[in-house]
Amino acid sequence: MSRGPRLTRCAAADVRLEVFVDEQNVPFVEEIDARDFEASTIHLLARGADGTPLATGRILLDPEHPGRVHLGRLAVRRVCRGTGLGARMVAALEEAALEGAGARGDGAVSVTVVLAAQERAMGFYGRCGYEVVSGESYLDAGIPHQDMAKTITRSGEPADEAPSDGEV
Numbered sequence: 001m002s003r004g005p006r007l008t009r010c011a012a013a014d015v016r017l018e019v020f021v022d023e024q025n026v027p028f029v030e031e032i033d034a035r036d037f038e039a040s041t042i043h044l045l046a047r048g049a050d051g052t053p054l055a056t057g058r059i060l061l062d063p064e065h066p067g068r069v070h071l072g073r074l075a076v077r078r079v080c081r082g083t084g085l086g087a088r089m090v091a092a093l094e095e096a097a098l099e100g101a102g103a104r105g106d107g108a109v110s111v112t113v114v115l116a117a118q119e120r121a122m123g124f125y126g127r128c129g130y131e132v133v134s135g136e137s138y139l140d141a142g143i144p145h146q147d148m149a150k151t152i153t154r155s156g157e158p159a160d161e162a163p164s165d166g167e168v
């Protein structure tokens, strides 16, 4: 169901503020950043049957590196965790990443999805097929992270339309 990009982004921000700022104590000023407002950034939102926002995530595209995207700000509201929603969000974000990546000459699309995983979420991303990049641990917003990545491919023609914000 489409409710317009502004409503989708506002609802996505609500979920992120609840999960990252209220729950994980990420500073408010760090949570919503300039990348959120770039035209190429794709925000996805999952709602419950009654319209309640439940989960969100974003894909950052880099026009200079069309075969590489960044998946981030993945957040599932606490009441919905452990239901498979996080994995479904990752799959939907990967689909958006494929649509944002350029096709090769043979029509196939390949994109490497990179992400900064909170160390406590690495098992989740591992279940989604992501592998540790270097094993280097670093702090972001005071939380230990490691980089993980997964290369995904799709044969055939990509979607005609450029990917945009959406609800899943």
Ligand SMILES: CC(C)(COP(=O)(O)OP(=O)(O)OC[C@H]1O[C@@H](n2cnc3c(N)ncnc32)[C@H](O)[C@@H]1OP(=O)(O)O)[C@@H](O)C(=O)NCCC(=O)NCCS
Pocket: 019, 073, 074, 075, 076, 077, 080, 081, 082, 083, 084, 085, 086, 087, 088, 116, 117, 118, 120, 121, 122, 123, 124, 125, 127
């Ligand atoms: C991490 C997060 C997105 C996972 O979402 P979720 O909806 O609970 O995960 P799912 O129910 O889709 O789980 C998918 C699989 O990963 C496993 N899994 C989930 N969280 C896990 C964790 N922290 N460690 C190890 N495995 C995990 C599940 O058991 C499930 O395994 P299965 O395929 O064998 O059934 C969610 O816990 C969350 O939003 N956490 C707070 C915000 C956060 O930390 N985001 C990540 C920032 S990098």
